[in-house]
Amino acid sequence: MRRDRIVPLIIAVALFMENMDSTVIATSLPAIAADIGTNPLALKLAVTSYLLSLAVFIPASGWTADRFGASVVFRAAIAVFMVGSIGCALSSSLTDFVFARILQGMGGAMMTPVGRIVLVRTISKRELVSAMAWVTMPALIGPVIGPPVGGFITTYFSWHWIFLINIPIGIAGILLASRYIENVRAETHERFDVVGMIYAGLGIAGIAFGLSVAGLNFLPWSIVIGLVVGGAIFVAAYLIHAKRTPVPALDLTLFRIPTFRASVVGGFIFRVGIGALPFLLPLMLQLGFGLTPFHSGLITFAAAAGAMGMKAATAGLLRRFGFRNILLINTFISAAFLAVCALFTEATPPAIMIALLFVGGFCRSLQFTSINTLAYADIEPARVSRATSLVSVAQQLSMSTGVAIGALAVDLTAAWHGHTQLIAADFPPAFVIVAGISVLSVLIFVRLPLDAGAELSGRASITTKDPDAKI
Structure with a gap:
């Protein structure tokens, strides 16, 4: 198969795994909660912790790919996501499950942006539209089929397989990425904006988390408003910081x-x-x-x-x-x-x-x-x-x-x-x-x-x- 076709397919499979997993547990929360000895409402922390982790680490994805190479970071992101998946399947308490979901979020935060970087840097502009269509589909398909797939697996098998199914997919992704994806990186290495990442990460996390739980009756409205306002304050701090920084996050x-x-x-x-x-x-x-x-x-x-x-x-x-x-x-x-x-x-x-x-x-x-x-x-x-x-x-x-x-x-x-x-x-x-x-x-x-x-x-x-x- 031609490289300009298999590279988008590799990235699409990895992104599908990440996009579907972010929604697949929605229908499985009661079963998971009963198994690890907590209640479904408390287990919502697992959903929101994934979102927070995703928001915090996305700003670092571009610099990381430039510094270590897109292929290396992409494979590492899949590996981190797999470790987080295993952690979720082996969790015996709410704390274990939340930390495992945070680890999954770290991997997911790198997979999506770095996958796009690989496409843009390895695919010609004339082929980019077709290649990007492959990357777009996981974002559309994952959230739609995630809940029914989660319900089917939980009903007829076990909720653990929601996460364990990622392992063979991830291994195949790492092997194929090692063979077909070039380790493209920036010619010059710029200093990483740590302060900017903290400001941006906290701002994005506050706003994204606050908006995600708004209207879901998960947290009191005072806390939701506090999260959104706090996030907005950090975003404003980042905007001020970015004007004074040569290479902002x-x-x-x-x-x-x-x-x-x-x-x-x-x-x-x-x-x-x-x-x-x-x-x-x-x-x-x-x-x-x-x-x-x-x-x-x-x-x-x-x-x-x-x-x-x-x-x-x-x-x-x-x-x-x-x-x-x-x-x-x-x-x-x-x-x-x-x-x-x-x-x-x-x-x-x-x-x-x-x-x-x-x-x-x-x-x-x-x-x-x-x-x-x-x-x-x-x-x-x-x-x-x-x-x-x-x-x-x-x-x-x-x-x-x-x-x-x-x-x-x-x-x-x-x-x-x-x-x-x-x-x-x-x-x-x-x-x-x-x-x-x-x-x-x-x-x-x-x-x-x-x-x-x-x-x-x-x-x-x-x-x-x-x-x-x-x-």
């Missing part, structure tokens, strides 16, 4: 590049809406319609199938229409298929739901691949690692924000209806709200040049035809 000057700015800011807004879907849809199907986790998973898997179907078509569509046109038009289409979930009822035939989710997954995959690839359109090779760290941080925050808004919308609707137990009627407003937020991303994408990312898509540059073309 997160290079905010990258936002001066139009394509990067559109990818990160527009992508953040789009993901805030779309990121709520894997959270809202299973809840509506299970709590609102009374389906089992396994049966709801069979329906939501249609979105993952649609995402996989888009892989082959992405490069051709971008070459035909260009990044700007795709992002503008597909934003409305993707949001529409998200909003249509508000029309689902217990009487809606499963075939109709599956068909709509399949097409919606197809469109979201196109949007995510376009956004992820556009970020690197005008990035100099020496700044790839910094760009990747910033992209990963933005994605982490956007997904957390999306879940928080979706949960809050459902809670407010339930309060308006005057009951505490969620019913099907509590979910439609949430789908409409998050779809409306996603649509707002067009305000960012519309400012892109008409020929944005032309070298990546293989589309002829418009500026060469009409230097006075309007943006």
Whole structure:
């Protein structure tokens, strides 16, 4: 198999393992809690500790890859994730389980950004769109099939296999990465911004954790607000620090590049809406319609199938229409298929739901691949690692924000209806709200040049035809 095909596949498998594992334990918490002698509410710490670890260590990923080489760090990240997985399976107490999840988060924090660095540095720009489609799919598929897979494994086998299944996958990933992934690294080694990483890590962790638990009735609102405000204070401290540091942990000057700015800011807004879907849809199907986790998973898997179907078509569509046109038009289409979930009822035939989710997954995959690839359109090779760290941080925050808004919308609707137990009627407003937020991303994408990312898509540059073309 050609290197430009197998390298994205290796990275995709590793990222799928990380993305699915972050959600797969959701339906298995009661079984795990009973086995290690704690209650499911306390075990939520295992979920949030993973998120915190991910947020804290992402800013260090770019520098680490530059210093030690992308292949070395990528393999080490898989190894750390595997050790954390073994730790989870062997845990006999809540403390053991939380520490194991923190270790998993450390590995996951390196896998995603470093995997992208490998792609950008080893794949030609003309092949980057197709390669990035492979990397995009795990983020779309993992959260959708994670809960039903976790429920299936826990029901018919044992919760331990949720984590042990990562071991053969990880070993295969390390062996294949050793053979096919070059150990690309930066030519010059810059000093690591330790203070900046602390500020950024604490800021991101506070905001991401606070937003993730907002509306979930996990912590008192005073603590949630304290976490978000505290995180914002650390972010502000980082912004002041970054202006005084030659090489900050997160290079905010990258936002001066139009394509990067559109990818990160527009992508953040789009993901805030779309990121709520894997959270809202299973809840509506299970709590609102009374389906089992396994049966709801069979329906939501249609979105993952649609995402996989888009892989082959992405490069051709971008070459035909260009990044700007795709992002503008597909934003409305993707949001529409998200909003249509508000029309689902217990009487809606499963075939109709599956068909709509399949097409919606197809469109979201196109949007995510376009956004992820556009970020690197005008990035100099020496700044790839910094760009990747910033992209990963933005994605982490956007997904957390999306879940928080979706949960809050459902809670407010339930309060308006005057009951505490969620019913099907509590979910439609949430789908409409998050779809409306996603649509707002067009305000960012519309400012892109008409020929944005032309070298990546293989589309002829418009500026060469009409230097006075309007943006």
